[in-house]
Amino acid sequence: MTGKLVYTVDLRESCMLYFPSPEEKLTYPEAIEAVETTFAEHCMGRVQMPPKIYVTLEKGDFRTMPAYLPASGIAGVKVVNVHPQNRAAGLPSVIALTIILDVDTGVPKAILNATALTDIRTGAAGAVATMHLAQSDARTLGLVGSGRQAMAQMKAITAVREIDEVLVWSRDIARAEMFAADNTDQNCRAAPLEEVCGSEIICTTTPSQAPLVKNEWIRPGAHINAIGADAPGKQELDPELLRRSRIFVDDYEQATHSGEINHPISEGVYDPAELAGTLGEVVCGKKRRENMDDITIFDSTGLAIQDLAVGAIVMKKGGGMELPFL
Amino acid sequence: MTGKLVYTVDLRESCMLYFPSPEEKLTYPEAIEAVETTFAEHCMGRVQMPPKIYVTLEKGDFRTMPAYLPASGIAGVKVVNVHPQNRAAGLPSVIALTIILDVDTGVPKAILNATALTDIRTGAAGAVATMHLAQSDARTLGLVGSGRQAMAQMKAITAVREIDEVLVWSRDIARAEMFAADNTDQNCRAAPLEEVCGSEIICTTTPSQAPLVKNEWIRPGAHINAIGADAPGKQELDPELLRRSRIFVDDYEQATHSGEINHPISEGVYDPAELAGTLGEVVCGKKRRENMDDITIFDSTGLAIQDLAVGAIVMKKGGGMELPFL
Numbered sequence: 001m002t003g004k005l006v007y008t009v010d011l012r013e014s015c016m017l018y019f020p021s022p023e024e025k026l027t028y029p030e031a032i033e034a035v036e037t038t039f040a041e042h043c044m045g046r047v048q049m050p051p052k053i054y055v056t057l058e059k060g061d062f063r064t065m066p067a068y069l070p071a072s073g074i075a076g077v078k079v080v081n082v083h084p085q086n087r088a089a090g091l092p093s094v095i096a097l098t099i100i101l102d103v104d105t106g107v108p109k110a111i112l113n114a115t116a117l118t119d120i121r122t123g124a125a126g127a128v129a130t131m132h133l134a135q136s137d138a139r140t141l142g143l144v145g146s147g148r149q150a151m152a153q154m155k156a157i158t159a160v161r162e163i164d165e166v167l168v169w170s171r172d173i174a175r176a177e178m179f180a181a182d183n184t185d186q187n188c189r190a191a192p193l194e195e196v197c198g199s200e201i202i203c204t205t206t207p208s209q210a211p212l213v214k215n216e217w218i219r220p221g222a223h224i225n226a227i228g229a230d231a232p233g234k235q236e237l238d239p240e241l242l243r244r245s246r247i248f249v250d251d252y253e254q255a256t257h258s259g260e261i262n263h264p265i266s267e268g269v270y271d272p273a274e275l276a277g278t279l280g281e282v283v284c285g286k287k288r289r290e291n292m293d294d295i296t297i298f299d300s301t302g303l304a305i306q307d308l309a310v311g312a313i314v315m316k317k318g319g320g321m322e323l324p325f326l
Numbered sequence: 327m328t329g330k331l332v333y334t335v336d337l338r339e340s341c342m343l344y345f346p347s348p349e350e351k352l353t354y355p356e357a358i359e360a361v362e363t364t365f366a367e368h369c370m371g372r373v374q375m376p377p378k379i380y381v382t383l384e385k386g387d388f389r390t391m392p393a394y395l396p397a398s399g400i401a402g403v404k405v406v407n408v409h410p411q412n413r414a415a416g417l418p419s420v421i422a423l424t425i426i427l428d429v430d431t432g433v434p435k436a437i438l439n440a441t442a443l444t445d446i447r448t449g450a451a452g453a454v455a456t457m458h459l460a461q462s463d464a465r466t467l468g469l470v471g472s473g474r475q476a477m478a479q480m481k482a483i484t485a486v487r488e489i490d491e492v493l494v495w496s497r498d499i500a501r502a503e504m505f506a507a508d509n510t511d512q513n514c515r516a517a518p519l520e521e522v523c524g525s526e527i528i529c530t531t532t533p534s535q536a537p538l539v540k541n542e543w544i545r546p547g548a549h550i551n552a553i554g555a556d557a558p559g560k561q562e563l564d565p566e567l568l569r570r571s572r573i574f575v576d577d578y579e580q581a582t583h584s585g586e587i588n589h590p591i592s593e594g595v596y597d598p599a600e601l602a603g604t605l606g607e608v609v610c611g612k613k614r615r616e617n618m619d620d621i622t623i624f625d626s627t628g629l630a631i632q633d634l635a636v637g638a639i640v641m642k643k644g645g646g647m648e649l650p651f652l
Binding site for chain 2 (some may be wrong): 018048050053054056057058059060063064066067068073077079081082083089091092095097099101103104105106107108111113115121209278321323324325326
C-alpha cells in the first residue's frame with residue numbers, strides 16, 4: 001500500500017475526448033497501484049458507489065456502474081454487457097464503455113472504450129489480492145479458464161509476484177493448449193483441472209453456474225482469486241471450500257448479491273457473517289491472512305471505482321479524439 | 327393514443343455513431359408521438375427501467391438512467407447531471423449523454439449528446455399529459471419559470487393544443503420579459519406569478535425547494551405539469567393544492583422518491599394512496615380527468631424510457647459521426 005494517490009485529474013479542459021484504445025496508455029504496474037489505492041479509499045469510506053444495476057436482455061444483460069472517487073477528482077459511469085453468445089459471432093462477450101464527467105460542472109469530459117480496460121482493472125484487483133494475501137513464497141499459478149480474464153490475471157499477478165510455472169485448464173482442451181502456446185515465456189502449460197487446482201495461487205475465470213473447483217483439490221495455504229462469478233446464480237467453487245477458507249470480498253453488497261458467495265448464501269450453505277473482510281481492509285492493513293495454512297479467497301465482482309481508477313490514468317496521460325459537444 | 331410503435335430500430339450496423347446535435351433530427355410532433363407510445367408500454371409493463379441512481383458531487387449531482395424498451399428494440403443509459411452553478415459559468419445546468427446499446431450483442435451503437443433531447447422528451451411528456459388531461463377548451467398557458475424547460479413545454483404543448491396566450495413568470499423579471507420578447511409569435515407576455523397561475527394550463531419548471539404556487543391561485547378545471555421537482559427536497563406546489571387535485575405521476579417509484587410529491591409525502595402532508603394514477607394509465611385510457619372542475623396535475627420526474635423513445639427516432643433517421651470502436 002503506497003499511501004498516496006497516483007493520479008489526480010484536472011478535467012477542466014474544454015471538449016469531449018474519445019479514446020478507442022485507452023488500454024494502450026497504461027501498464028499493469030500503473031493499473032495495480034491505482035486500483036490498490038482505490039481499494040484503500042473504499043475501505044476508508046471515501047468513495048461513492050451505488051450498487052451496479054442490471055438490465056436483462058433476451059440474449060444477455062447490461063450493467064450500469066456509476067461512481068465518484070473524490071481523492072482522484074474523477075466521476076463517471078461504466079456501461080458493460082455480458083452476452084455469452086457473442087463469441088460465436090466473433091465478438092467479445094463483455095464489451096464496455098466508460099463516461100468520465102467533470103466533477104465541478106457535470107460536463108462529459110471523455111468516453112473510453114473500456115472493453116480491454118475492464119480486463120485490466122479486474123486483473124489488477126487480482127494482483128492486489130494476491131500481493132497481500134498469497135503466501136510470500138507462492139510460485140505456482142493455476143488458471144481455471146483460458147479466456148481474456150485468465151490472461152489478465154496472469155499478466156497482473158506476474159507483475160507483482162515471481163511465478164515459476166503457470167498451469168491452465170479449459171473445458172475445451174484445445175483452448176487451454178493455445179493459451180499455453182501463446183505464453184511459453186511464462187512457462188505456461190495446459191493441465192487437468194485437478195492439477196491446476198493444486199497450484200499455490202489459483203484464478204477462476206469461467207462463467208460457470210455450478211462448482212468446478214473441488215475442496216479436496218486445494219492445498220492448505222493456497223490463495224484463490226474467484227473472478228468468474230459476477231451475477232446471481234454464477235459460482236465456480238465448492239461450498240465446502242468456501243466454509244474452509246477466509247473469504248475477502250471487493251464490496252459486501254455486490255458480493256453477497258452477485259459474487260462467488262451469492263448462490264451458497266441464497267441456498268443457506270454459506271453464512272455471510274463468516275466473511276473475513278474486504279480487499280480494501282486488507283490493503284489498509286486491517287485484515288490479513290492469519291495462518292500459513294489458511295486458504296484465502298478473493299471474491300471479485302468488479303467495482304465501478306476500479307474503472308474510474310484506471311480511467312484516471314488514461315485521462316492523466318491525455319490524447320484521445322476531440323469530439324464536438326457543447 | 328396511436329396504438330402503434332412509431333420507430334423500430336435495427337441496430338445491427340457495424341460501428342459506433344456519435345451525434346453531437348441529435349435534436350436537429352426530430353420534431354416535437356415526432357417526439358410527442360414516441361413518448362406517448364412509450365408511456366403506453368410502461369403502463370402495460372413492457373419496459374425494463376430500474377430506478378434512476380443519484381451520485382452526489384460537491385456542486386451538483388449526476389443521475390444514471392438505464393432502460394430497455396423491447397417494443398422499439400432499443401436499450402441504453404442516459405447520464406445526466408444537475409449543477410445549478412453552471413449558469414454563472416455560461417454552461418447549461420443540466421447536461422446529458424445517452425449511450426445506445428445493440429440489444430442482441432450489447433455493443434454500443436451510438437452516443438447521443440442528450441442535453442437538448444432531455445428538454446424535448448420532458449416537453450413531450452408535458453404535451454402528452456396536457457393532451458389527455460387538460461380541459462378540451464383550455465387556451466391559456468402559464469409558465470412558472472422561464473428557462474429551457476419552460477420553452478420546451480411551450481413548444482410541445484402548442485404542438486398539441488391551440489393556445490391563445492402564453493403568460494410567463496420568473497423570479498428575475500428581466501428573464502421573463504426576454505422570454506416573452508423571444509416568443510411574440512406565441513402571443514407571450516411576462517406577468518405576475520398569481521396571474522400566470524390563473525391560466526388554464528400551467529407548467530412549473532423551477533428548481534424551487536419551497537412551494538411557489540399557492541392553492542388559491544389555481545382555478546377549478548386547470549391542468550398543471552409539475553416539472554421542476556425531480557430530486558428529493560424539491561417542490562413547487564402548495565401541499566393544499568396537491569390534496570385538492572388529481573395527481574398523475576410518470577412512475578410511482580421515481581415520483582414518490584423525487585417528484586413534486588416527495589417532500590409532502592416525507593412530511594406526512596400527502597398520502598401516496600391518494601395518487602390518481604400514472605401517465606401511462608391515462609394514455610391507455612385506464613385513468614382520466616373525471617369532472618370538469620377537477621384540477622389535474624402531472625408530476626414529472628423524467629423517465630429513462632422517454633430518453634430511449636427519442637433516441638430511437640434519432641437512430642432511425644441515421645447520420646452521426648462514425649467512431650472506431652471494436
